[in-house]
Amino acid sequence: MGQPAILTVDDDPSVSRAIARDLRRRYGEAYRIIRAASAAEALEALRELKLRGGRVAVLLADYRMPQMNGIEFLEQAMDLFPNARRALLTAYADTDAAIQAINVVDVDHYLLKPWDPPEEKLYPVIDELLDAWQATGDREIEDIRVVGHRWSEPSYQIRDFLARNLVPYRWLAADDPEGRRLLDAAGVGPESIPLVVTADGRAMAQPSTSEVAEAAGLSTAPERDFYDLIIVGGGPAGLGAAVYGASEGLRTLLVERQAVGGQAGQSSRIENYLGFPDGISGAQLTDRARRQAGKFDAEVLNTREVVGLHTDGSARTLRFADGAEVSAHSIVLATGVAYRPLIADGIAELTGAGVYYGSAATEGPSCAGSDVYIIGGANSAGQAALFFSRYARSVTLLVRGDSLEASMSYYLIQQLNSVENVHVRTRCEVVGAQGGGHLQAITICDSKNNTVTSVECGYLFVFIGAEPRTDWLGDAVARDEKGFVYTGPDLLSPNGGRPRGWDRDRDPFYLECSVPGIFAAGDVRANSVKRVASAVGEGAMAVTLVHRYLEA
CATH class of the missing domain: 3.40.30.10 (Glutaredoxin)
Incomplete structure (x- = not known):
């Protein structure tokens, strides 16, 4: 297939020559540097590369170009080379506009012009983009x-x-x-x-x-029988624990039942996570965290469901659904929460056929020209509304409460108000779904207007709160009435008494469960703050407490 390409497009000839020169100087031996003077010329070059079986590693597009700006170009380029990493070139005066435009398409970085010296302002960014592209690989889309x-x-x-x-x-x-x-x-x-x-x-x-x-080449079997640390759940808390555990020398295994990233990995855009002022998609954040964990040799196990937990002396042992077991000195429970099922006539029969839980980003392009309804009033529902508004004819948020203010971040409410095809209906609930083989209509109960109406609907996305996946724990650790795991101070009685069966001459550590050496982090923990940043922080904190436990 020859050398992979780095393509840059800028309508300013001097800028175009300068960035091509700097790219060739650093990357010319390993990559083919292609420059174009317009978006149309760049798309033609990409089509020719596609027909010849070429690969594209990085796309650099000027934000402000005539006929087609950088965002519009990258949207079309993604259809040809979805694995290519993407960056915008922008002048300082256009920074705010570029950041807002980034919400339209997943862009990895933006670069300010001029980028002198390139050793400080250009090459580190390109190195990161190339590392990410190489880590995900560029397998042909027909692989599977x-x-x-x-x-x-x-x-x-x-x-x-x-x-x-x-x-x-x-x-x-x-x-x-x-x-x-x-x-x-x-x-x-x-x-x-x-x-x-x-x-x-x-x-x-x-x-x-x-x-x-x-x-697909994903790991499904552990490489050893015993570890220093096993993490159950691959969401932000689990990934945070995996990165910190492995980077600090612990033999670390992360076990994920479905897909690394958890609910956060399905988010179309996270804009209030520290360090990403222009926002980042859940998939991008997950990809970076997974690669970071792999860099430190954390082992990630996919599609393995944990169904039991027991102690055997100093060992803490997990049992998988197929009967196999794996043990460790310590365990971090980071299983997060699952979307609560919607109980209404016809919903169960049409799930996966027009009714979906979570954002289901794979359905975005299929929604073109359709009327999409989203149930929920929290950030995840708002982010999904913005995402589907790019494809659907209309998006309607159905909120059970009186307003969005009590459950959704202010910045997200402002963004929703600025999108013409997004509508919000409060004090509404879906009480039924109809369709022959796939969803065609839903029945909405509007308590504000005292009406029950049926409306045409091809896609319904459900975000109605969450519940922990902890039934498999049984009596292994203490949980509250909803299934969330008690830790640290919550385990102590009002008079300071320790949990029943506690065999250590100390109180439980802050994130420690009712069994020494077992910790909980993130949304699964009782009284936790349900935010991505909090989950990552708790994952890191859990590893610090694991060290204290192992050193005792």
């Missing part, structure tokens, strides 16, 4: 092909799993000619979908996510 039905829940589950784990794939409808050819080649009919075909031609009919994970 998925054949299924548009409104099939099992087909959606496979697509969502691959997307959330950043595995490139190609989606083919079962009634498309190429889809039918793959079904025929595999010797199965449409009733056997979803069909997953790997790069080496292996066909799997109705595979489990574990089978798909193995086919």
Whole structure:
């Protein structure tokens, strides 16, 4: 396939020559440097590269260009090379406009012009972009092909799993000619979908996510039987613990049931996370955290469901759904929370066929021209509304409360108010869903106007609060009535008494559970602050307390 390309586009000839010169000086031996004088010229170059089987590592686009600005160019370029890393070139006067525009498309960085000296202001950014591109790889999008039905829940589950784990794939409808050819080649009919075909031609009919994970090269089996630290859950708290645990020399294993990143990984845009003034998508933040954990040799286990926890002397042991076990000196519970199911007529039958929990970013392009409804009034619902407004004809937020102010961040409310095709309806609940094979309409109870109406709806996304996934813990550690895990001071009785069975001559550490050596961090912990930054901080803090426990 030859050298991968770094493409830069700027309509100012002097700037275009200067950045191409600086890029060739540093990267010319390993990368092909391509410069274009307009977005149209750059897109033509990208199309030619695509036809020839080329690869693109980084796209650098000037923000202010005639005919097509940098954001519009990057949106179209992403369709051709979705794995390429992206950066905007902008003048200082356009910084605010560029930051606001970044919300439209996932841009990794913006660079101020001029960038002298390049050793300080250009090369570190490009190095980071290239590292990220190399870490995710540039496998052809046909590496894995998925054949299924548009409104099939099992087909959606496979697509969502691959997307959330950043595995490139190609989606083919079962009634498309190429889809039918793959079904025929595999010797199965449409009733056997979803069909997953790997790069080496292996066909799997109705595979489990574990089978798909193995086919995609994701790790599904631990490398050893015993670790210093095992983390259950790969959301922000779990990733924070993995980075700090592994970087401090602990043999660290992170176990994730579905997809690293958790609910935060599904967020289309996180704008109030420290250090990212222009915002960052949940997928980008997850990707960076996962690569950072891997840099320190943290082991990440995918698609393994933990169903039990017990102690055996100084060992803390987890049991998987298949009966296998793995042990460690210490364990951090970071399983987060799951979206609460919506109880209404027809919802369960249409889940995955128009009804989705979370933002389901894979459905974005399919919403083009449709009316989308979102249930919920917290930040995750607001972020989803902004994301789907880029595709849908209209997006309506259905909020049970009187307003958004009590549950959503101010900056997000302001953004929603500025988008013309986003509407907010308060004191509303969905009481039913209808459709033949896929969602077609929902029934809304409006308590403010005392009405019950049915409206056409092709997509319904549910964000109605969350509950912990802790039933598997049983009586292993103390939990509150909702299932959240008690830790530290919450375990002490009013007179200072320690939890029953506590065998240490000290009080539990702040994040320690009712069993010494078992800690909880993030949303799963009782009375925790439900924010990404708080979860990451608790994950890091848990590792500090693990060290104190191991040194005792």
